[in-house]
Amino acid sequence: MPDSKPSDTRKAPLKLRRVAIDTYHENVAFLNRNCELYRAEGFQALSKVAISTNGSRIYAVLNVADDDAIVGVTELGLSEQAFAQLGQPEGQLVCVAHTEPPQSMDAVRRKIAGDRLQIDEFRAITHDIVENRYSRTEMAAFLVASVQNGLDREEILSLTRAMTETGDRLRWDASLVADKHCIGGIPGNRTTMLVVPIVAAHGLLIPKTSSRAITSPAGTADTMSVLAKVDLGPEQMHQVVNKTGACLTWGGNAHLAPADDILISVERPLGIDSEGQMIASILSKKLAAGASHLLIDIPVGPTAKVRHMNQALRLRKLFEFIGDRLGLHLEVVISNGSQPIGRGIGPALEARDVMQVLENAPHAPDDLREKALYLAGRILEFDPDVRGGQGFHLARDILESGRALEKMEAIINTQGAVRAVPSTAPLTIDICATQKGVITAIDNYQLTRIARLAGAPMDLNAGVDLYKKLGDEVE
């Protein structure tokens, strides 16, 4: 842009000040409107600046303040994330300079114009994103361009590689590191908390990191947090895995593919859906987590995230293509996504379902049990010593023998058990059918909405408990 000054134009330094505002994944810098530098340099609100001191440099978007209580005329304020990134004490002298828009925006503009991008361009984009050189609008431009002209499979592969490289990679001392992922959209469906102890009880390494809910009533990390501490650092996570062969933790502390987290924080509120971004997001996280063998579950149903079989098949091919090219042993199962899995929807209710299955309780939800055994069986068959087709039976034996429960208890205790949350919330209401009949459809989307309105996942025991499922009679 013609109006950018070179980034090495620097003036008298300003004193660093922490401004206790949480601007989420965006770095914000604050200058006082009467700051001499602001006046001389012709900074504009929302222009991008580089802040440097002591050999470290960060990028931020500029806000202008008229209140000395926020930032004085000789100070530069930084929002919490930016302040932490710069890693310098308050009062430190810092230099502020105009900065060019990130070079890689040229590639984004070419993507907007319809070009295919190469791996180096994706690398430059994800690198600049992690460096906070992109504004949220620039990321939105990249995302929309990826939806609209789409990413072909070579581009998805490049993006996956580039996103993986933006963060750390976990290393495990095993040739077979199992992992699973489900393309969400189905409430309940807490199979991970069953699959992990079954697979680990068999002896396969399965260090599982999960997300917290963003738009759902509970992520696996939320549900697991009812039973155990989940926000472990990479160090602690390794300890748990070394001891139990597994873990069930929240992935947010591990700095895995951070470009993905940042892009998701822009993509979700926009409500746009890029298949390419989704695949790259999932696979980059799994690669970074050190997985060698991955099972992907795609539930298909009229109110699931994937609504048609042909879409599921296209996704499967894309996953397979990219998995092969990345040297990841990857299998995809397409499952029935027509209704919630299990009875409870919400962290504590789902944790109750999981424990009932592990305890082989007679009233444990059968659909959750069957699906978990099926998925665990498929993962067990990654083991060269397991005969093809025997995985399900093996998984069932492990569950019925109580070894899965034992393993789960070991995982919980090693991560750190938490005080039990009652699965019954203080306020409950029964919703009964007003007429006799058979249940022919359940809307996942509406149940998700109701469970969230009830307070899930913030209130751990809020949610919905389903007494009837598809095909059941009500009267």
Add this chain to the structure above:
Amino acid sequence: MPDSKPSDTRKAPLKLRRVAIDTYHENVAFLNRNCELYRAEGFQALSKVAISTNGSRIYAVLNVADDDAIVGVTELGLSEQAFAQLGQPEGQLVCVAHTEPPQSMDAVRRKIAGDRLQIDEFRAITHDIVENRYSRTEMAAFLVASVQNGLDREEILSLTRAMTETGDRLRWDASLVADKHCIGGIPGNRTTMLVVPIVAAHGLLIPKTSSRAITSPAGTADTMSVLAKVDLGPEQMHQVVNKTGACLTWGGNAHLAPADDILISVERPLGIDSEGQMIASILSKKLAAGASHLLIDIPVGPTAKVRHMNQALRLRKLFEFIGDRLGLHLEVVISNGSQPIGRGIGPALEARDVMQVLENAPHAPDDLREKALYLAGRILEFDPDVRGGQGFHLARDILESGRALEKMEAIINTQGAVRAVPSTAPLTIDICATQKGVITAIDNYQLTRIARLAGAPMDLNAGVDLYKKLGDEVE
């Protein structure tokens, strides 16, 4: 989105507080992290909220603060623009609620997917934008979608209408209200300040609002501000026009097509260029300003905004199509954009050039004079009483007789003359050619950059003065 609560969910009110941060065209609300409402409602940083009190309601993006000095636990803070929009005193009790993403984002997502949009959808989008219901990322999504799948001419027409309707419309007591617009990119080129007094001296009404520079070394409003007050409200502007038949003011106070200003503030930093958005932007502003007859100048040159004749011709057809449909008498001239027009680049230097031409000074820049006479002549021919082809001569007579200068002085004095800015800056440097020859090319883009680095437009007398132009010999 499944996680949005209905917008009428309200809790205990909070006390309104002004947070003196200028967040430009984005409304920002601040809650303290320990605010009970924040904790109970599960607000997230960057989620959108509706703030209402006393029958007025605004929308804002939420930031979370950890400092009582910014916002206390029983307070709701609003950034300056948001505070002004709500129009309530500090301490007023306000309600804060989650808000759904704007309904019209559905249309944006369909545009991303490749659909054509109808006028009602453009109306909903621009309405929501002006109501601050769009985040900057949502606007970026709309803009990128408009570039990528493009807007066809019916869509541009709809967008123009919709943007015009978002603001006020100026009304003038004349059947012929002339206006002009130049598709920028050429430094200098201050023809407007010559065309307006010539046309007004002839007796046509020409109430001209202009912009300040965004990426150029000077907008017409910047250059005019060297001579007169330009930030007039609609009331004062009417007074000037009633008295002199013209004005040369800054358009920012007139609330004309405000959706356009907001979109531009997102589009410029992205460096993306949507022909459709540009045409809608120009024509909506002109319609809102009450123009009935409009001359559009498209300079074409290797370093101008429009680089090829075929692009200029396509633009011309689009302008003509939409002008006709809007009942606007519109003509397009395609001019030579291969070099700057006039000698000076920067507000005071350009004002000097303009006054030299008006004063018929022998050393006045001839190219500026000729181009202004040509454009003024074309506008004069909008007058039914002027014979086709006679406009140029008529314009020249008006200029040479001193009537244009007289009119300019009347405009300056009625708007309010300002103390003269010396056209020579305190620091100057001569850049001489290092070898003998003939000038064969001038890069508009580089000259723009140099003039801005010198300080234009913030320092009124900063800039570049050209002693030689294309075809001149240097030695």
